[in-house]
Amino acid sequence: MLLFLFLMFVQFSLLAVGGANAIVPELHRLVVTELHWMSGQEFAALFALAQAAPGPNVLVVSLIGWKVAGVPGAIVSLAGICLPSSLLSFWVARWWQRSRGSPLTIAINKGLAPLTVGLIAAGVAMMAASHPPSWAAGLLLASCALLSWRTRLNPLWLLAAGAAAGLGGLV
């Protein structure tokens, strides 16, 4: 089972173009519809948990592994999803460092910068759309955005303010 998990997520690794959230629909199909490891509701709950908890969103993968095979399953799944893409990143980063300032790396830089902005902005829009709209939440979102853009405040303070607003029933 552990080997199966590892190999399954190794395959997913290079499919996660643009981040871990890219593979969630396919993961859902495989884990819920085909393998019947959990219900769709359980999957959604694990996904929400990975989004809300500290740490990278790729951790949803470790939760699936955990659900199926406990803590070893979690570790093996995480290692599987990270290994191929990390090897690739390692080689690309070495090449990048060596050829920094060459016309090609400059073109890659300039060509990709607008895409980065568009991609992350799209992520923001889609996440915001998945929450029920409210004035209070919108205000909180906007002020956090403004403060993190304009000041050098540690993001944790803004998150703490958000948590406090939530607990106080303001959002």
Added chain:
Amino acid sequence: MNTQIIPDKKALFRGFFLIGLSGFGGVLPQAQHQLVQRRGWLTDTEFAELLALGQILPGPNIVNMAVAIGSRFHGVAGALLAVAGLLLAPLVLILLLATLYQHYQHTSWLQQLLAGLAPAGIGLLLGMVLKLAARLPRRRLPWLLAVLTFVAVAGMHLPLWLVLLVLAPLGIGLAWRYPQGGL
């Protein structure tokens, strides 16, 4: 921010450990804060470069970045330390949370907490978009490309690999063809 600081291995692990620990709802804003503003390991420009690479390469973006940054300072060991530091605390925490969640998922304070954390986390990410967008050249083409990417992903819900497959070569090609101006 001009003086480049090169962390030793312990600092590298600790830095990424903190990033992993404190990145609710996504790690990128905290990574930028720690790596650029607090620690000075990277300049703004280098962060933007590595972020773009992390986005375009397959796999989890922040893990890709950790590999790139760790290996720049300390080779293979640096890459391993950075990734381990990044993932260790969140992995332990999320498994604890998952166990707790099964028991307490209906308690209202937990849902209230999440209701407040989510918009704040999204706002932080938006703040980062604004920082990155402010660095784009004030010309038509880069902004057109950014808007196109946004619409393709958020508006038309096209699969990411398809968007990247078309727009990444287009952007790089245009920047290559017209080194001055254009992009």
